Amino acid sequence: MPIPKSLLSFLDKRKIKYETLKHRIVYTAYDKAATLGLKPQQVAKTIIVNLDKKDHVLGLIPANKNLDKKKLMALINKQRQKAKLPNHKKIDFADEKWMKKTLKGIKLGATPAFGILYKLPTFIDSALANQPKIIINAGDYQNSFKIAPSSLFKLDKNAIKGSFSQAKK
Numbered sequence: 001m002p003i004p005k006s007l008l009s010f011l012d013k014r015k016i017k018y019e020t021l022k023h024r025i026v027y028t029a030y031d032k033a034a035t036l037g038l039k040p041q042q043v044a045k046t047i048i049v050n051l052d053k054k055d056h057v058l059g060l061i062p063a064n065k066n067l068d069k070k071k072l073m074a075l076i077n078k079q080r081q082k083a084k085l086p087n088h089k090k091i092d093f094a095d096e097k098w099m100k101k102t103l104k105g106i107k108l109g110a111t112p113a114f115g116i117l118y119k120l121p122t123f124i125d126s127a128l129a130n131q132p133k134i135i136i137n138a139g140d141y142q143n144s145f146k147i148a149p150s151s152l153f154k155l156d157k158n159a160i161k162g163s164f165s166q167a168k169k
Helices: 005-013 029-036 069-082 096-102 149-155
Strands: 018-022 044-051 055-062 065-067 091-093 122-125 134-137 143-147 160-162 165-167
Touching: 029 044, 029 134, 044 069, 044 134, 055 065, 055 069, 069 091, 069 122, 069 160, 122 149, 143 149
Parallel strands: 055 122, 122 160
Antiparallel strands: 018 143, 044 055, 044 091, 065 165, 134 143
16 A cells, blocks of 8 residues: 555645655564664654543654653643643553544554644654654555654644653563
């Protein structure tokens, strides 16, 4: 499956510099890093979590790390406090049913890093944000984008940088 035209158009209209990468079919960011001969900390995995079973946010963490739900929740609630909104209490991964219904035109598990495209607040782990270039999903299992993290912040002025990943155990 080629990269969805809607994604390419989304980036091109906003004058975002990117490179497309075609690779063998992979289902994890860690495998993508190995396939491309890159360090896992240069490859992003996209996670989507739900908050109190109603709100959703998109997060990006390095392939060699796991999500630290407590840290992400603290970061989210810090932002909510600034906006004088009540804190969320529960965090969990988004379910497949919601993702299939909401994230149209892409393969499940290959969600691009563009929360703004799906009207989702975006959080980018500091470990990724500090890389010169990162590899992100392009909507399917054998295509990716190489992009500067600064471009993600250019795309979404409200994207939040913070530390919310932890070393794999």
